[in-house]
Ligand code: HPA
């Protein structure tokens with residue numbers, strides 16, 4: 508099964524690029540930029556990655572991002588992730604970035620975007636990996652800050668496909684960002700939002716109704732509202748689920764308790780993703796392997812996550828056809 512999973516063509520739709528910062532690169536960038544970090548080795552950094560909930564992770568995650576200063580840093584970060592994509596046979600990826608994490612430290616919006624885009628372009632030509640960028644607003648900050656961020660992004664409108672919403676969920680409901688999402692949709696961005704990770708099922712319903720999202724990131728707490736589950740099934744509204752993340756951040760006590768396989772069998776458009784792989788113990792293949800170890804599945808069921816992800820992606824119709832052809836070709840040979 509591991510061989511099948513490793514070779515399975517994959518599509519990633521929920522990946523925070525800042526969350527792919529491996530401790531080794533963190534150290535290299537800290538040295539290169541003269542930034543001090545409160546650890547004396549990559550192993551010590553890894554040992555500190557014990558989280559009790561979302562906030563305990565976010566505190567460490569924002570601290571780690573402090574080493575990212577120059578455009579080249581953002582390029583190196585994104586290129587390292589794309590090389591991991593190639594290893595895991597990820598053919599298409601849609602990458603979140605958090606502009607405010609950087610602009611709040613005095614890093615220019617353009618520095619971040621130009622570094623990421625240069626890596627994505629090279630990924631397209633050298634690795635054949637297609638990609639999109641999604642800009643997330645930090646929900647612990649106020650809506651005015653999100654509006655200012657959106658306006659800074661307008662000159663890059665053609666290079667950023669969607670806006671999203673991440674960071675501390677509980678107490679920061681979708682309502683808080685209704686105006687900025689409306690402005691983003693008017694400007695031609697698509698929208699997604701984290702909801703139903705630590706927040707209640709009503710945040711999922713509100714993200715759909717108020718923020719007009721095309722997908723929900725996480726969404727695993729939808730099961731608390733049976734009507735919402737029926738709505739998600741009927742509309743094929745996708746959930747980008749992150750199994751290892753959910754166990755690390757104690758959304759579920761262990762992988763056996765995770766509900767994604769049940770949701771798949773009930774007909775939801777669920778997908779498997781890595782979220783913040785450098786912090787949660789694994790990339791795409793690791794997530795599939797951990798899931799399959801806890802929930803025996805047929806090859807068809809495992810492949811359905813990839814079909815769902817193609818359907819849920821923002822890839823062009825032409826690219827979706829290519830991805831489906833790769834997947835069918837792989838299954839015919841498997
Ligand atoms: N949830 C909310 N915010 C985040 C996450 C997450 O899983 N990862 C990075 N920022």
Ligand code: ZN
Pocket residue numbers: 521523673701724782
């Ligand atoms: Zn996330």
